[in-house]
Amino acid sequence: RKVAQHADVPLGSMTYHFTDMDELLLEAFTRYADRIFKRYSERVLAAHSIDDLIGAVVDLVHRELVQSPEDLVLSLELYTLAARKPEFRRITHRWMRNSRSALERFVDSETAFDLDALIEGLFIHTSLDQAARPRTDTERAVRRLLT
Template sequence: MPDFLAPRSWKPMPRRHDPDRRDRIINAALAVIAEGGVAGTSHRRVAERAGVPLGSMTYHFTSMDELLREAFTRFAERVSERFTARLSAVVRREQLASAIVALVHEDLVAGPDDLVLTLELYTLAARKPAFRQITHEWMRRSRAVLERHVDARTAHKLDALIEGLFIHVSLDATPHGRDVTRDAVLRFLSP
């Protein structure tokens, strides 16, 4: 009998220890979403980007929605951390406008994909109510930090102003400068 037909004892393949695989998949999902949107995101594309076998996708995530929730939650937390860091440094109310200008022109656009990911999350939350929890939690965290400096009602409106300014600065064909942002914030905060 030729050697290749001889019975062999079966040995399981050793499992590769890869403790960062789940994190790589989540980060790869964010990169794929930034490139092609939620609609262009698939298990196969994410697995290829993460450099993992396709089977890892269903091992770590029961569905695409679960992966999207994890990815957008990570993204929202990352942006919230920048927001919190910037506004936590404010000691006096007079510093608040400068901090908000820095948020709009620096922190909220710190990553090259931040605008696209933000808008993709908003679109997904508008279409699928289950994703609104991510945006609600993100807004709650932002408002809580703002409430250290202004009352709750003002924090709610100021959060919306910051978001609008960020989108306009990011998308306008001729984006306004820091001076226009500062003026808008000061007008808003004046008694």
């Protein structure tokens, strides 16, 4: 009811398109993951060198992945659902596979895996830390991994 009201659509149309809440959440989180990956890939694929990639990763961690406070909440909600339910895990697997594929334009697959994990961890730590983490700390960590 709340979703239909917020979307300004009749309640009947919700039950026509979605059989239950999980189906609705799957669609919503799939769209969310696609939107975040679009920002991620645009930033990464615009890089032309390792130094550009380092700058792109710093921007991702400090700006692109958290354009709004809702982005952090949605990411963490998706991780939680993925930990509990395999159908949501498919969304995170696709997200990670796509992210690593974009990174593999610059680095081998093992480094892409490590860098993707570092980005996720830095994003969470930077977003939740009580003290603001400087961009230079993120740059140092990424540079250490890539050089």
